[in-house]
Structure formats: C-alpha cells, structure tokens
Amino acid sequence: MPLAEIPLSVWRTRAQTFNFNNHRIHFWSAGQGEPLLLLHGFPNASWDWHYLWQPLMQRYRVIACDMLGFGDSAKPLDHDYSLQEQADLQQALLQHLGIRQPVHVLAHDYGDSVAQELLARHHEGRASIASCVFLNGGLFPEAHRTVFIQKMLLSPLGWLVGRAFSRDTLVKNVTQIYGPDTRPSESQIDDGWSLIDAQGGTRVLHKLIAYIPERILWRERWVTAMQQAGVPMRFINGAVDPVCGAHMLERYRELIDNADTVLLPTIGHYPQTEAPVQVLKHYLAFRGQLQPSRRILVGV
Template sequence: MNPLSEIPLSVWRSRGQTFDFKGHAIRYWVAGQGEPLLLLHGFPTASWDWHYLWQPLARHYRLIACDMLGFGDSSKPQEHRYSLLEQADLQQALLAHVRVDTPVHVLAHDYGDSVAQELLARHRDGLASIASCVFLNGGLFPEAHHAVLIQKLLISPLGWLAARAFSRDTLVNSVTRIYGPATRPSESALDDCWSLIQSNQGTRVLHRLACYLIERRLRRDRWVTAMQHAGVPMRFINGGWDPVCGKAMLVRYRELIYRADTILLPDIGHYPHTEAPVQVLRHYLAFRAGLRPAGICHTG
C-alpha cells in the first residue's frame, strides 16, 4: 500500500502557472524551498507523473517542473518539428523564468532522461550548471532499449495514422504491459493520463513527439560521453520488471559508467515514481545525503 498522498489531477492543474516559450504556452509548477530540483517527465505523459513525490520532495528542495512542449496541458503545435534539444532549451528557459541562478539538481524519467542527458552535455560544454542527476527508467543507451509496438508504429511511415487512431484503449494496452505485476495503474489513473494526452488535441502530435526515439540514437555518443565525463554525481534507479528499459538497461549502465551508482527495484516496472514512490523517495534522499556507495548495485 502506498502511504504517500496523491495529488488529484484537478488540484494539480489548478496549481499550475503558464509562461511563454517561443510563442508557445507552457504549463509549469513550483513548490518548496532550498536547492533547486528540476523534474523531467516521460513520454507520453506529463509532470503530474511526479504527484506522489511532489509534496515529500518539496519539504527538502525547491521543485520546478513543466509539461514539455507537446505534452500535458502545454501547447501542442501540430506542424512543429519536436526535438529533445529544444526541450532542453525549454528547461533552461524555465529555470531562467523562475530565476534559478545556482546549479540545479535533476530527477528524470523516460523521455526526460534524454533531456537530462543533453543538459549534462551542456554542463560539460559550460552551457549549463548541473549539480547532480538521478535517472529513472529510460532509454539512456539505445542499444539496450526495446520499443513497444505503438512506439514502432508512431515512428513508421504510417505514424500519423497511428497517432490519429491512438485511444484510451491503446494507452491501456501499451502502458499496463510495462508496469510491475502488482503495481498496475488504477482505472482512475489511466483516465487522468488519457486526459493529459488528449488535452489540446495531443494525439495529433504523438508521431512527431515519438521521433525522439530516432534522435536519441543520433545523439547517443554525445550523451554517453557526457555521462562518463561531465563530473556530475549520478544515480540510476531502475524498475527491473520493465520490458522496455528495465534490468538490461541497468546492466548496460554498469558496463559504461565508471563506479556506477545503481538501484534495482526487481518487481517494479517502467514507472518507479508511481509504482513504488516510497522506495524512490528513500533512494533519492539517500543519494542527496551523500550515501552513495560507489560500484554497488543495491536491491530494494
């Protein structure tokens, strides 16, 4: 049973603010005080994914999160060429908007992992200031990523058709397969996720957003080099049950990252922060407290 309080989507939406990014309305949220912590959500969902962790983390840090361009309640321009590089630009613009002028900590998931990797590369280039980075399940190394059918369809020549046909049933069929056996989302949670995808005619841009799977492969060497040489403390918290980027991704992480700091949650799927938020919170706070035994793969 999850003892952390849920923030209902209606309440979450009421607490959001809006800022302009290149003429597009971006919904964002801030809370708490202390060192800034930037939360980066995954595909095809939105920042509401963090709602179990939002209040507990806000007791320790100044939280900043947005629905990225094309996601959630932010603008979803239909003819736009979406890019992970632009999403990294968006994060930097958001940090400037809320007047963060100190190094920022990052907690990322899925699509957000790729944005975080670009921010690490910019840190290495002297164009960003990242204090630490914690990744949840995501395609950090494309060679260890196993796309689900809908992802393959969205980046195919018929991607536009797959996007138009995307429905709540498509979401349910795709998402429930990548959760742990005992941590699948409720019908209410699925309704809320579908509401965020549908917002601003979001299904019409899913195939354009899904091109991140291709972009991720193109930028793999830049991003992996940044992870290896940026000099930023990192941790990888991985739901091992995830068929998309579960334990195989963790194994690859340990092969490529020197003195890798990893946490394996064996029975958890692709969404550790909603499936096992108490464990994720515990491991995140331990990381931030400096309790990071190098080169050990923790379980639990």
C-alpha cells in the same frame, strides 16, 4: 506508509504558465532550498511526479513543466519537436524563475534524454547541473526495446496511428510495461489519458516519437557526458520493465565507471508511481551522500 496522491484536478489548479518560443507552457514550482528539476516521460506529463511532489518540496525548491507537446502545455501541429528544444525549454524555465545556481535533476524516460543533453551542456559550460538521478529510460539506444505502438508511430503511417490512439490503446500498450502488482487503477488511466488527449494531443504523437531516432543521433555526445567526472549520478531502475528494465541497468554498469545503481526487483517502467516510497528513500539517500557507489542496492 504510502505517500499522499495529488488529484489531477487539484494539480491543474496549481499550474503557472510562461511563454517559450511563442508557446504557452504549464509549469509547477514549490518549496525552498536547492532547486530540483523534475523531467517527465513520453507520452506523459509532470503529473507523474505527484506522489513525490510534497515530500520533495519540503526539502528542496521543486520545479517541473509539461514539456512542449505534452500534458496541458501547447501542442502545435506544424512543429518539429526535438530533445534539444526540450532542453532549451528547461533552461528557459529556470531563467524565467531567476534560478542561477546549480540545479539537481530527477528524470524519467523521455526526460532522461533531456537530462543527458543538459549534462552535455554542463560539461560545455552552457548549463550548471549539481547532480542527476535517472529512472527507467532509454539511456543507451542499443539497450532500448521499442514497444509495438512506438514502432507504429515511427512508421510512415504514424500520423494515422496517432489519430486512432485512444484510451483503449493506452491500456493495451502501456499497462503491460508496469510491474505485475503495481499496475495503474482505472481512475489513474483516465487521468493519464486526459493529459495525452488534451488539446488534440494524439495528433502530435507521431512527431513527438522522433525522440527515438534522436537518441541514436546524439548517443556518443550523451554517453560521453555521462562518463565525464564531476556530476554525481544514480540510476534507479524498475527491473521488470520490458523496455528499459534490468538489461538497461546492466548496460549502465558496463559503460559508467563506479556506477551508482538501485534495482527495484518487482517494479516496471514507472517507479515514481509504482513505488514512490522506495524512489523517495533512494533519492534522499543519494542526496544525503552524493557519492558514487559500486554496489547494486536492492529495494525493499
């Protein structure tokens, strides 16, 4: 049975805000139980989790925000964005909500890197992570295959590329990383574009893209954190994603002992919107056992 969609117009009415370093951040929090922090990707926003939101909030206290520079949160032009600061933001949000117990994390893409930093802080005693599940993302920069638009945003002309970024650019560069049978509808593309374009968001894309070289800078710190025991992890991977698909899962299994992995054979870069029922099933199974597994599970 498909999961109910939360329309973007409804999602936005449920937003709350708080101040982070003098910037207004939009966040969502619902449900009761153990806290579950959802971390979105680039260039998206927390609305990416809308299919999973209601079933997860029936079991956990679910928390998500549009990170600085994304979605409906502040997008300051004269700002150097960093993954370290985004990790600070997540911790500030948890503090704002009065959450002091260990937090479970479910992350995607850009959010994977934020989750890796939170794992490193956990091992340093500066954060408290109960478990971490990754969806498709550049966990290991040597296995990440950068798409053309990312290369252009990283170039000296990135500021100009960002300003020229349009809905048509989004369609051309993003829909190609979906599975062949799970591409977004026109209305979903419209909604995704509205979140990117909100508050002049295309003017900061070339600054946000700095996360790609940051992944190289922090690789050893983050991979070491993932290799340390104590925090259960799972990697749910859309296999046909040309950026971080099955090849990223193979690298994960090479570097992580007793790797707990789930392969979704026909799914692309966005498992949470392409195959939310499967992601929910595999996430709840993980939470039910919280034990690493050596096998690859093949989604149905």
